Amino acid sequence: MSALTGTTRLARLVLRRDRIRLAIWILGTPLLGYALAGSVAGIYPDQEARLGYATTSASSLVARAFNGPIHGTDLGAVVVAETYVTLALIVALLSTFAVTRHTRQNEETGRAELLGANVVGRYAPLTAALLVIVAANTLAAVLLAVALVGAGLPLAGSVAAAAAIGGVGVAFTAIAAVTAQLSVTSRGANALAAATVGLSFVLRAAGDVLGDQSADGTRVRSAWPSWISPLGWGNQVRAFDGERWWVLALPVALLLAGVALAYALAERRDQGAGLIAPRRGPAIGAPRLLSPTGLAWRMQRGTLLGWAVGLAVLGFSMGIAGDEFNDMIDANPAAAEAINAMGGGADLINAYLAAMLGFFALTIGAYVVQALLRVRVDEADGVLEAALATAVSRTRWLGTQVLAATLGAVALLLLAGVTTGLGYGIVTGDPLGQAVELGGAALLRLPALLVVAGVVTAIFGLLPRWSVVLSWTALLVFLLLGQLGAVLELPQAALNVSPYTHVPAVPAVDPAALPLLVLAAVAAALLAVGVAAFRHRDVPS
C-alpha cells in the first residue's frame, strides 16, 4: 500500500461533504466579480474620472493600506483596486477553513481514525483535501476570468487578475495544510491560519504604504514587505498594467513547499497529535471556574485576548493614519465627496473615523458569532448534554453564553475606539480627549452587535443543525452589504437588512437614540425567540 492509496476515494468524499459550500464558492466568486466590475464601470465611466481615482489612490496612504497599490488608469485596474482585497480575504479564509475541516477536524472527531483503519495511505487524507481545494480555487479563478471578460475588461488583464485571486487561495491552502499539522484542535489550526491571513494583510498594507508613487502619479511601486505577504503577491502581478506573469509562480512555489512541509510534519507526528506537547494543569478546579460564568470566561479568554491585541494594533494605526487623511482630502475633491456620502456627515475626518469604527464593529461581529457558536460546538460534541444534566437551567446556560459574548463585544468595541482615538489624538495633540470621544462613539455600535448575537441565538434555538453555516452566512451578508452595497448601488431596502446600516455614523453625525433603541428591541426579540426555542427543543439535536 502506498502512502497515497485511497486518495481518489477520499477526494470524492470531500466533494460529497462540501458540494454545496464548493458550489457557492466557485459560482459566488465570479458572480460577485462580475457585479462589482459592472458597477465600478458605472461609477468611473471615463478616463478623466479614472485618472482622478488613480491619482488619489496612489497618493492616499489609507487607500494604499485598504485597497492595495493602484496600477494605472485602466478600468480593470480600478476594478482590481476596488475589489481585490475583499475577494482575496474571502478566498484566503474559505481555503483555510476548508483545509482544516477536511484534515485536522477529521482527526479531532476521530473520523480520520475510522478511515485510517481502512485501505488509506498515510498522506491520502491531506492530499485529497488539497486536491479538491486547489481545484476549487482554480475553477473559481477560471470562471472569474470569464466573468471579467464578460464584463468588458481586456482578456490578459482579466486572466491575470483572476489568477492573482486564485493564487491567494492556493497560497493559503498551503499555509493551512501546515497549521493543520501543528495544532491539536481545528479551532487552533484555524486560528493559526487566520492569524497568518491577518499578518499578511498587515505586511501588505505596510509594504504598500511605504511604497513609492510613480512619476505620472497613477501607480504605486510597493516596498519589500508586500513581497513577503501572499496577499501582496496578487497586486504585484499588475493586472491590466503590463502583467508580470512570473509573479504567479510564487503561490505555486509556496504550495509545493507547504505540501512538502506538511507531509514531513505528518510523518513525524502521531494521528490526532500535534507537534506541541500538551501541558498538565491543576488537579482541582479553582472556585471561580466552577460556574457557567466562570466556564464561559475560561473558554473565551484566549480568543478574546487574540482579538484584543489585533484590534488594538489596527485601531492605533488607523488612528494615526487619520491625520494623513486630511492631506488626501485636500488633494482630491471627488474622493472627498465619496467619503462624505459614506460617512454621511459634514466633517470629513469624522466621516473617516466613523467609517473606521463601522469597520471595527463589523469585525467584532465575527467575534460575537465565533463566541456564541461555542454553544453549538459543545452541543455537537456532547458536552452540552453533560452540562444540562446538572442543575443548570437551559435559560441560564444560554443566557450566560450570550452575556459573555456581549461583554466581550463591549470590551473589544471600547478597545478599538479608544486605541483609534489615542492614535489620532497623538498626531493631532489631544490623545485623551479623542480616546474618550471615540471610545464612546464605538460603544454606540453595540446595538448592532446585539442584533448579531440575537440572530445567532435565534438560529441556534430554531435550526440547531444549521447554526454554523447560517450564522456565518448572515454575518457575511451584513459585511457584503456594508462593504460593497454602495459600489453595487443596491436599493436601500436591501441595505436595511443589515443592522449596521442603522447605526448612526458617530462621530460624523450626531447620535440618535431611536435607531439604537429599535435595534436593541429587535435584538431582544431575537434573543427571546432563541432562548424560548432552545428551552423547547431536544438536546442534542
Next chain:
Amino acid sequence: MPVISIGNLVKTFGAIRALDGLDLHVEQGEVHGFLGPNGSGKSTTIRILLGLLRRDSGDAQVLGADPWRDAVRLHRRLAYVPGDVSLWPNLTGGEAIDLLGQLRGGLDRRRRDELLHRFDLDPTRRCRTYSKGNRQKVAIVAAFSSPVELYVLDEPTSGLDPLMEAVFQDEVRRVKQAGATVLLSSHVLAEVEALCDRVSIIREGRTVESGTLTELRHLTRTAVTVETARPVTGLDALPGVHDVHEVDGRTHLEVEPAHLDELLGQLIRFGVRALTSTPPTLEQLFLRHYGDDPAAAATGAPTAAAASGAPSGTAASGAPAAGSSDADAQVDAPQGGAR
C-alpha cells in the same frame, strides 16, 4: 413510590420511531439493569428521563416529578454518566470533575479524592489527552462523588479494563448500600448479573421483559441431555418439551421449567443412566429477546448463538460482551450441577 415510572412512552425522530410505548418501573433502592440491542432506545429513554429530550406522548416520572418541567430541581438529586463521554478539551480531568459536581450542587471532596485514587486517574491531564476509558472514568468519578438519590448510568463501563470494572461494581454496591437507586444501561452481562436486582429488556422501543433475573430464567427453557437404557419415546407429546433429537444414543431436548416434573416422570420409565440439565445462561436469555429469531437463539449452544445472534455492536461494546460469556459460564456451572 417508584423512583422511575414510565408508561407508554413514545418518542419519534422524524420518521424514526425510537420509543414505541415503552414501560419502565424502577423501585427505590434497587439497581435496575436496562438492556436491549443497539438502537433499541436505551439512551433515548435515559435522555427523556433527564429532561434533555421531549417526549411525544406517554407518562414519565422521576423521583415523583416531571423530568421535562422540573429538570433543574431533579438534577440536584441525580447524577448522570453519558454513554459517550465528551468533556471540555482544555480543562483538566480534575477541573471537569469539580465543575460537573459543582453545577450539580456540590460534591463530597473526600469521596472525589478517594475515587480518583481507586480509579487510578491522573486529574492534572487535559481532557483532550485522555483515552476513551479515562474519559469514562472522569464521568464516573464526577457522578459518584455526589451523594444523590438516583444514579443514571448509560453504558458506564464501556472502555474500562477489568480491574476498573471491579472498582466500578464496588461503587455501585456502595451507593446502593447508602440507599440510592441506580439505573444501569449495559451490554456487559456479567456486570448486570453481578449488580442488578431487576432488569428490563427493551427491543425496538418497547419493553419485552421485566423482572428479577430468576424470574426471567423461569421464562426460558432448560437444556437437558439424557442417556437411557432404552430408547426414549413419547417425548414429543409432553407439554413444554421442545427440539428433541438424538445424537450417539443420547437424547437432547429443551424443556420449559414449569414442565420439568412431567419430563422427569416420563424419562424414568426408560432407565436413566446419566442426566445433565443446564439452566439457560444469561447470554441465551438475552439473545432470545435480542435476536430476530428468538426460537433459534434459545436452542443454539451459547457460543454458536453468541456468534450468530449477537447484536452487531461497535468494537467498543463488542469486546466486553465477548468477555462476559466466560464469566457467565463460571457463574452458571455450579447452579447447573446442583439441579
